[in-house]
Amino acid sequence: MSDGHHVGTLDWDIVADGSDHGRDRRSGHVRGQNLEGVPALVYTAFWQQKIDGRFDKATSGESTSILIDFPDFRPAALMIISDGDYTITPVDNPASLLERPEALVRVRMVDAVKMLGGLGPIMAALFTGKIKLKGLRKLWLLVKVLMAKEVA
Amino acid sequence: MNKFERIMAVLEHRQPDKIPAFILGGDFRFYNQFMDKIGFTPEEMHQYAKDGIMTGAPMCHALAVKMDFDCDWATFPSMEHFDPETHQIVDTFGERAAIVVNDGVPHAWYNGPFLTSKEKIKAWWDVGHPVDFPTMLMNPSFKIHDVLMKKYDGFTLFVGIPGIYEPLSMGIGLAQLAKFARKEPEFLKEIIERNFTVQEKALDYIVKKKMPIVMCGDDYGYNEGLQINVTQWRTFIKPYLKRYVNIVHGGGAKFILHSCGKIEEIFPDFVEIGIDGVQSLQPKLNDLPALKQKYGEKIALLGTIDDTDLLVNGTPDQVRAEVRKSVEVLGKNGGLIAGGTNFLLDTTIENVQAMVETIHEV
Numbered sequence A: 001m002s003d004g005h006h007v008g009t010l011d012w013d014i015v016a017d018g019s020d021h022g023r024d025r026r027s028g029h030v031r032g033q034n035l036e037g038v039p040a041l042v043y044t045a046f047w048q049q050k051i052d053g054r055f056d057k058a059t060s061g062e063s064t065s066i067l068i069d070f071p072d073f074r075p076a077a078l079m080i081i082s083d084g085d086y087t088i089t090p091v092d093n094p095a096s097l098l099e100r101p102e103a104l105v106r107v108r109m110v111d112a113v114k115m116l117g118g119l120g121p122i123m124a125a126l127f128t129g130k131i132k133l134k135g136l137r138k139l140w141l142l143v144k145v146l147m148a149k150e151v152a
Numbered sequence B: 001m002n003k004f005e006r007i008m009a010v011l012e013h014r015q016p017d018k019i020p021a022f023i024l025g026g027d028f029r030f031y032n033q034f035m036d037k038i039g040f041t042p043e044e045m046h047q048y049a050k051d052g053i054m055t056g057a058p059m060c061h062a063l064a065v066k067m068d069f070d071c072d073w074a075t076f077p078s079m080e081h082f083d084p085e086t087h088q089i090v091d092t093f094g095e096r097a098a099i100v101v102n103d104g105v106p107h108a109w110y111n112g113p114f115l116t117s118k119e120k121i122k123a124w125w126d127v128g129h130p131v132d133f134p135t136m137l138m139n140p141s142f143k144i145h146d147v148l149m150k151k152y153d154g155f156t157l158f159v160g161i162p163g164i165y166e167p168l169s170m171g172i173g174l175a176q177l178a179k180f181a182r183k184e185p186e187f188l189k190e191i192i193e194r195n196f197t198v199q200e201k202a203l204d205y206i207v208k209k210k211m212p213i214v215m216c217g218d219d220y221g222y223n224e225g226l227q228i229n230v231t232q233w234r235t236f237i238k239p240y241l242k243r244y245v246n247i248v249h250g251g252g253a254k255f256i257l258h259s260c261g262k263i264e265e266i267f268p269d270f271v272e273i274g275i276d277g278v279q280s281l282q283p284k285l286n287d288l289p290a291l292k293q294k295y296g297e298k299i300a301l302l303g304t305i306d307d308t309d310l311l312v313n314g315t316p317d318q319v320r321a322e323v324r325k326s327v328e329v330l331g332k333n334g335g336l337i338a339g340g341t342n343f344l345l346d347t348t349i350e351n352v353q354a355m356v357e358t359i360h361e362v
Helices: A037-051 A054-058 A109-117 A119-127 A136-146 B003-011 B028-037 B042-051 B061-066 B118-126 B135-151 B165-172 B174-183 B185-208 B230-250 B264-272 B288-295 B316-330 B349-361
Strands: A063-069 A076-082 A085-091 A103-107 A131-134 B071-075 B080-083 B088-091 B095-102 B105-113 B156-160 B213-217 B254-259 B277-280 B300-305 B336-340
Touching: A037 A054, A037 A063, A037 A076, A037 A085, A037 A136, A037 B028, A037 B095, A037 B105, A054 A085, A054 A136, A063 A136, A103 A109, A103 A136, A109 A119, A109 A131, A109 B080, A109 B135, A131 A136, B003 B156, B003 B254, B003 B336, B028 B105, B028 B349, B042 B061, B061 B071, B061 B135, B071 B213, B095 B165, B105 B165, B118 B185, B135 B156, B135 B185, B165 B174, B165 B185, B174 B185, B174 B230, B185 B213, B185 B230, B230 B254, B230 B264, B264 B288, B288 B300, B288 B316, B300 B316, B316 B336, B316 B349, B336 B349
Parallel strands: A063 A103, B071 B156, B156 B213, B213 B254, B254 B277, B277 B300, B300 B336
Antiparallel strands: A063 A076, A076 A085, A103 A131, B080 B088, B088 B095, B095 B105
8 A cells, every 4th residue: 555646547637626615614514515425425424523623623734635436336525624624526537637636545335335244344355455545644634533532 | 310210210110200301313403503502512522522422413422411311312224235236325124325415414315115026125135135233333332321321320322223114114115015915915024034033133132232221213103194004014013023022121121112103003012012112202193191091001101292393493481381281291100201202303402402401390
């Protein structure tokens, strides 16, 4: 696994702007944002931490971009973390992104759901390369959010 | 009495020192509202997160503790499957569900049955479904139960799995269920029996973990009455519900059923098979004073406060008056754990606060 400057052999030709359009800073969610599939799952995974202030604290001063991609269940989710906040952009074709995300999680959904079966399937997926992780230092930020105990 | 002792007094038909308050859960929108209007202090957040009770909506135990409820619920999800041909996430009983984000707030939706024909059901079995509940997703709740009990004055987490009917009707569809019930009852029984094999294992696992109260959700009712006719419910569902109860009682735990809608027609059946308490009990759909009078000494009532209108559209004063009136009748001599009937969604925070305060005051 590399540290994430190169994500496979992808070419990137779409830039996610990570803009704050319509963002409600008070409650943290993006007004009018409608998502389905993987982008909705990723958005939801961190929504509560955003609403209660743990996301802001855990990612304060950090900015990064993370692509979460299930190749058999697209669109993928491009997560832009910036200034204690995040946006999720659906990406139909990750190969066409212009700017390369700093980190990547890639696993087929058919394998991902099997990991719910326990530690065994998770370890097996890691050791057999079914799950690809790049940019581990940036991905650690997500773990930090999920384990956060302090609020901004 | 601490919260647990109070709850057990209700379920054992003894007089509690005050009526306990129950929350089934607070949906994403309710959590958003809670954080806007009440929220947690940094010290509370630190402690709750450290204790592992900052769990995700709709079952955030920290919210239930902060709002002074006595008990809440965690229901364990079944194993998921991804169907690469249709690009759908399906649970092991055939239920299609999805998370969607609408106007910035997440919502969980039921998207219909996946097993829409006899051939699909058999093919589903051929690839190994139904499979066991993932214990990895169950284990954290047992630890949370113990923490809540020890550190939060006996706050009690009810745990459980879905019942028999709901996974069945959502997995194969209500129309197909009705068709099989009339034309192929043996095949319908086979589906139920196969589902039960994994449900039984999950219940065994829960009682082995020494959880004192098991609550399983199985919505039998529409607003107008039962979703299937009462004869079919008694033929296909009741025997398995009884087996749920027996497993839980065999482990020394109490069994509570959550079931929405107008279900009073099968209340005698609940009593007959030994259910300890029934939750939801929508007051606009069921004659609760009559149920209390007839069965109140044999089965506890849970929920009973209208969250379709009163908690949504009423004022806190109206809520106090209505809750007092209801609790005085339904909580006479105990036998009541009061609260909303379902996940709190668009109920106002002020009304929920007024409800909890009044429940404890009466």
